Amino acid sequence: MWLLYQFPLCPFSRKVRLLLAEKGVGYEPVRESPWLRRDEFLDMNPAGETPVMVNAEKPGRPMIDSMAICEYFEETVDKAAMINGTAADRAEIRRLVTWFDVHFYRDITRPLLTERMEKRLVLRTSPDSGRLREAMKAAVAHLDYVDYLLDHRQWLAGSTISLADLAAAAQISVADYLGGIDWKSHEQSKRWYLGMKSRPSFRPLLAERMEVIAPHADYEKLDH
Amino acid sequence: MWLLYQFPLCPFSRKVRLLLAEKGVGYEPVRESPWLRRDEFLDMNPAGETPVMVNAEKPGRPMIDSMAICEYFEETVDKAAMINGTAADRAEIRRLVTWFDVHFYRDITRPLLTERMEKRLVLRTSPDSGRLREAMKAAVAHLDYVDYLLDHRQWLAGSTISLADLAAAAQISVADYLGGIDWKSHEQSKRWYLGMKSRPSFRPLLAERMEVIAPHADYEKLDH
Ligand SMILES: N[C@@H](CCC(=O)N[C@@H](CS)C(=O)NCC(=O)O)C(=O)O
Ligand SMILES: N[C@@H](CCC(=O)N[C@@H](CS)C(=O)NCC(=O)O)C(=O)O
Numbered sequence: 039m040w041l042l043y044q045f046p047l048c049p050f051s052r053k054v055r056l057l058l059a060e061k062g063v064g065y066e067p068v069r070e071s072p073w074l075r076r077d078e079f080l081d082m083n084p085a086g087e088t089p090v091m092v093n094a095e096k097p098g099r100p101m102i103d104s105m106a107i108c109e110y111f112e113e114t115v116d117k118a119a120m121i122n123g124t125a126a127d128r129a130e131i132r133r134l135v136t137w138f139d140v141h142f143y144r145d146i147t148r149p150l151l152t153e154r155m156e157k158r159l160v161l162r163t164s165p166d167s168g169r170l171r172e173a174m175k176a177a178v179a180h181l182d183y184v185d186y187l188l189d190h191r192q193w194l195a196g197s198t199i200s201l202a203d204l205a206a207a208a209q210i211s212v213a214d215y216l217g218g219i220d221w222k223s224h225e226q227s228k229r230w231y232l233g234m235k236s237r238p239s240f241r242p243l244l245a246e247r248m249e250v251i252a253p254h255a256d257y258e259k260l261d262h
Numbered sequence: 263m264w265l266l267y268q269f270p271l272c273p274f275s276r277k278v279r280l281l282l283a284e285k286g287v288g289y290e291p292v293r294e295s296p297w298l299r300r301d302e303f304l305d306m307n308p309a310g311e312t313p314v315m316v317n318a319e320k321p322g323r324p325m326i327d328s329m330a331i332c333e334y335f336e337e338t339v340d341k342a343a344m345i346n347g348t349a350a351d352r353a354e355i356r357r358l359v360t361w362f363d364v365h366f367y368r369d370i371t372r373p374l375l376t377e378r379m380e381k382r383l384v385l386r387t388s389p390d391s392g393r394l395r396e397a398m399k400a401a402v403a404h405l406d407y408v409d410y411l412l413d414h415r416q417w418l419a420g421s422t423i424s425l426a427d428l429a430a431a432a433q434i435s436v437a438d439y440l441g442g443i444d445w446k447s448h449e450q451s452k453r454w455y456l457g458m459k460s461r462p463s464f465r466p467l468l469a470e471r472m473e474v475i476a477p478h479a480d481y482e483k484l485d486h
Contacts, residue, residue, distance in 0.1 A: 113352065
């Protein structure tokens, strides 16, 4: 049995969860709040970050880093290949995964998590409205790029769904939960995201709640 | 023919160059200074980062992100496998690559590059000695971790050399060029790094210079 250390609004854990669900790999989510810096968790992962996956039968060898975890399941489970196509296609998928994991996260998801989650749960101060505005402005630029990709391709990295779509949807879903996404004038991205939300792999994520923090009004709607 | 857009002190380009040399893949380095934000470069890579690789015969499809590039050559060139072993071994290699690319870079290489390169070349101000001290303190902690790994393993990720060693050596070599590494009381790491420096794949990197910025005294020495 696989254990997945995560919290509901961790976008990297969401990417892994989407992949596991698409591939039909079962796992038990274990709640971890990395900001608490629990000693036992730091012993498992010196980076102190979620997600971490542990094979309950071999607890001594945790798997760390969402991309390493995704590559592992891509290599070991044939069903629903998500890093697929030629070597060049695979490079394009990996480029986009990094784009969303690094740039979208740094510009949008991370500041939203800091301002709307950590300041509420941990620091008990009010969010900085300037930083929120900046994140929402960055989200417009990022959705423009998603629109541009979808002008040229059916899915983000090419003609089939891939880990790039899961990585993007994972980041966007957390930003959307926190009210950071305005779909206005992003029809292409919106249609693609509604398609992602309608997948069975997405349902458990949409139904989950982060304590204290309620999602944005349309977060769970499949026609919005 | 492959073109590699890079500058001499880019640690991610160094990781790619080490891999290409180990695998015997030829390439032409093309000098790119990402801080100049050249329009033609941004058209190629919206992230504006080095390294980028372009197949001169198919210039329309640049390869972006050092990990995506490394995975590509690992998949297409059998010689000198660097993401090798079981799926779990491969996950450990990828975890460590991310560790050095993200954490070592953020704590050490990036601040050293900002203080000792960008402030000199671009901003024309003096380095912040507090930030330099912090980076050098972080380097001690990181070398402690490398020592710890080498207490348990012959190479950083296991019993054979892997991309984890190349990623670590790439970051360390840039930090060492900029005088950020003190090898004192890190005998294990030092011995491993001297071994890395002695590899033919490392030679061209050691011989190269960044304009204006001279390397630290022992940077090129193979017995130091
Ligand atoms: N490269 C890692 C990044 C993971 C990451 O940044 N996780 C965040 C949570 S979303 C974290 O644990 N941050 C540390 C903290 O909050 O203290 C991955 O892809 O797994
Ligand atoms: N994830 C990228 C990171 C590359 C990166 O951060 N490159 C730095 C140079 S070392 C860069 O181009 N930064 C942008 C800048 O300096 O403006 C990779 O692994 O290729």
